[in-house]
Amino acid sequence: MSRYPGFKLLIVDDHAHNLFTLRTLIHKHMDVAILEATSGHAAIDLTLEHPDIDLIILDVQMPGMDGFQTASLLKLRKRSRDIPIIFVTAAFKSEEFQQRGYAVGAVDYLLKPIEDNQLLNKISTYFRLIEKERNLNRELERQVAERTAELDRAHQSLANIIRYMGEALLVLTPEGTIKMVNPAACEMLQYPESDLLGMNIGDVFEEEADEQAGAFMGIWLEALIRTGALKQIAARFIAQDGRRVPILFSRTAIKDPGGQITDIICIAKNMTGYTRIDDAPTAPPARPVAQ
Template identity: 75%
Template sequence: MPAKPGYKVLIVDDHQHNLFTLRTLIEKHLDAEVLEATCGREAIDSTLDQRDIDLIILDVQMPEMDGFQTASLLKLRKRTRDIPIIFLTAAFKSEEFQQRGFAVGAVDYLLKPIDDLLLINKISTYFRLIEKERGLNRTLEQKVAERTAELEREKQYSERIITHMGEALLVLNPQGEIKFANPAACAMLDYQSEDLIGMAIGDVFEEEGDEEAGAFMGTWLEALIRTGALSKIDARFIARDGSRVPILFSRTALLDPSGQISDIICIAKNMTGYTRVPEDQDQDPDALVPAEPAANQGDSKAIRV
C-alpha cells in the first residue's frame, strides 16, 4: 500500500549503483521524495539543509566516516536525533555489529543483498508510525488551540465584567501597593489607571478613625491572614483633588500555594448621597437610605447593601 505523499527519505551509500537501486525501489513502490548522500559528512550536511527528513537509510561500510560514526553524530544533534535510521550492510553481518548498530540509535539493521519486499515493508511501517505521530501532534495542536481560544474567551469575558462593573476594584500586593484598578475605581478617584499603579493604598483611602487610617495595613494584614476577608466598612476614597468620596469597602486576601498572601482584592461601592439609618429606627441597622431629596423629587426609599 503506497504511503501518503509528504515523506522524505535520505539514502546514504558510497556506491552510485547502490544509490540508484535504492532510489528506483523506493520511487517505484512508495510516494516519497528521495535524497542522496555519498558519505557520512554529506549526509550530515543534508540533514542541516533539509529540516524535514523522515527516514535515513544508511550504509555501514563507508570510507573516512562509517555508518556507525555518522549515526552517532546524527543522534547528538537535537534536530536529527529522532530521525529513524535503517542500517544496510554487506560486510558487518555478525550479531556484534548488529548490536552496535542498535546501540548508536538504529531502528533496523538489514543485510545486503537487499530483500526488496522486506525493505519496502520496513519503510512503509515507519511511514505509518510517522503518520500516526503526525496525527497525534495535529490533534494535540488542535486541542491546544481550542483551549487557548477558550481561555482567551474567558479572559475577555472576565475583563468585560471588570470593565463594566459599577463598583471600584483595586488589586494590591501584600505591601499595599496598587497593582490594578478598574475603570470604576479610576472614575471614582479621578486618576488614570497608569497613575494609580504603584501608589500605596493609603494615598487614596482612609477609614473613619484617624488612628485606623494611620496604620491600617498592619491591621488589614493581620485580619486577612486570620480570616481571609474583612467585612464591609465605612471609609472614604481620597480623590486626586483631595475631596473625599464616601464608600462601602471590603477586602479579601488571595493566598499562594504556601499560604502566603499574594494579592489583596478591594471592592468599594460609592455611597455618595446615602446615609445610614439611625439605630433607634425600626430597620436593619445596616440599611442605608438616600440623603434627603429636594421637595420635587418625591419620596425616598430605603436601600439595603
C-alpha cells in the same frame, strides 16, 4: 502498499547501482521524495541542506567514513539526531556488529541481499510511526490552540467585567500599595490610573474613626490573615481634590499555597446619596393621652 506522499528518504551507498536499485524499488511502491549520497560526508551535508528528511537507509561498508562513523556524526548534530536510521550490510552479519549499529543510533538492521518486501515493509513501518506521531502532534497543537482561545475569551470576559463594573476595584500588595485599579475607581477618586498605581491605599482611604485610620493596615492584615476576608464597612475615599466620598468597602485576601497573602482585593461602592439608618431623624416621643 501505502504511498506516503510528502515523506523524504535519504539512501546512502557508495555503489551507484545499489542506489539505482533502491530508488527504483521504492518509487515503484511509494510516492516519496528520495535523496541519494555516495559517502558519509555527502550524507551529512544533505541532512544539513534538508532538515525535513524523515528516514535514512545507510550502507555500513563504505570507504573512508563507514556507516557506523556516519551514524555517530549524524546523532551528534541537532538537525539530524532524531532521524531514524536503517543500516544495511552484506559484510557485518555477526550479532556483535549489529549491536554496534544499534549503539550508534540505528533503529533497524537489514542484511544483504535484502528481500524487496522486507525492505518496503520496514520503510512503511517507520513512515506509519512518523505519520502517527505527526497526527498526535497536530491534535495536541489543535487542543492547545483551542484551550488558548478559550483562556483568551475568558480573560477578555473578565477584563470587560472589571472594566464596566460599577463598583471601584483596587488590588493591593500585602503592604498596601495599589497595583491595579478599574475605571470606576479612577472615576470615583478623580485620579488617572497612572497616578493611582504605586500609591498607598492610605493616601486615598480613611475609616470613620481617626484612631482606626492611623493603623488600618495593621488591623487589616491581622484580620485578613486570620479570616481571609473582611465584611463591608462604611468608610470614605479621599478624592484628588480632597472631597470625601462615602463608600461601602470590603477586603479579601488572596493567599498562596503556603498561606501567605499575595494580593488584597478591595471593592468599594459609592454611597453618595444614600442615607444611613442611624443618621435618620428619630420621631418625637408620643404625648400621653388625656384621661
